[in-house]
Amino acid sequence: MLREVTAVRYVTPFREGGSLPGLMEACDLGTYVAKFTGAGQGRKALVAEIVSGELGRRLGLRVPELVLLDVDPVLGLAEPDQEVQELVKASGGVNLGMDFLPRSLGFDPLAFEVDAELAGRVLWFDALIGNVDRSWRNPNMLMWHGDLWLIDHGASLIWHHNWPRAAASARKGYDASDHALLSFRPDLAAADAVLAPLVTEELLNEVLALVPDAWLADEPGFESPEDVRAAYVGQLAERMRGPRDWLPEVPR
Known part of the structure; x- marks a missing residue:
């Protein structure tokens, strides 16, 4: 399970993201970038954060710790905005909540080097989850x-x-x-050889179990949060079956 912590102070908003995340202090003395259920993207963005982030972590990629952050609405009253x-x-x-990495630097492909092996693993991971938000314009890497x-x-x-x-998009490139x-x-062939065997239904079930029931409840077409979890597992498992022709062609 993800750790549960209670927010004790709203520190400052981050204006870069459209969902207006905020930096918050919590009862464990940690600081977290809070992603809110009331934001315009809704709870599905938070589900994607957990499923993708925790899957990436289990594939050996570095993702800041994710926590379930309990927020009292009264914490916003002192904000002038x-x-x-x-x-x-x-x-x-x-x-x-996502663990805040103090003094981290936004990734710039012109300023930092990444070896072909790691680049391949990140690209393979993004292809699996269909991440459309890792462009050179907005890398979302630190x-x-x-x-x-x-x-x-x-x-x-x-x-x-x-x-x-x-289901129709399960094989989408x-x-x-x-x-x-x-x-x-990026060395996609090497990444595929290492990462593909790790993405089992057991692993996917483990990751989906981390998503709170409340974020999966009342989904149209499903009777329970467990049914929704099974749909996520089935979609990703289908993507892993057979030839992985959804992987992109990259110049070598």
Whole structure:
């Protein structure tokens, strides 16, 4: 299970993201980038954050720790920004927190080097989850203590926004033409050999078990959160079956 912590102070908003995440202090003395259930993207963005982030972690990629962050709406009252007040007020209860990496630097492909093996693993992972938000314009990666960290996976698993048509996209190819690591000649063959055997239904079930029931409840077409979890597992497992022709062609 993900750790559960209670927010004790809203520190500052992050204006870079459209969902208006905020930096919050918690009862464990940690600081977290809070992603709110009341944001415009809704709870599915938070589901994608957990499923993709925790899957990436189990594949050996660096993802900041994710926690379930309990937020009291009263914490927003001291904020002078009415938009922040309304967002926190609409997000009472369990939200998502991502461990804040102090003094980290946004990844710039012109300023940092990434070896072909790691670039291949990140690209393979993004192709699996259909991450459309790792472009050179917006890499959603940080450099921290000399290591590459992956953040912000709320735009992945795009098929879960239309479950009736999800199965038809299970084999959909991944467009890597704008991927932030394409210039590092990612070794997809090596990544596939190592990572594909790890993505089992057992692993997928383990990851989906981390998603709170409340974020899966009342999904049209499903009777229970467990049915929704099974649909996520089935979609990703189908993507892993047979030839992985959804992997992009990359120059070597």
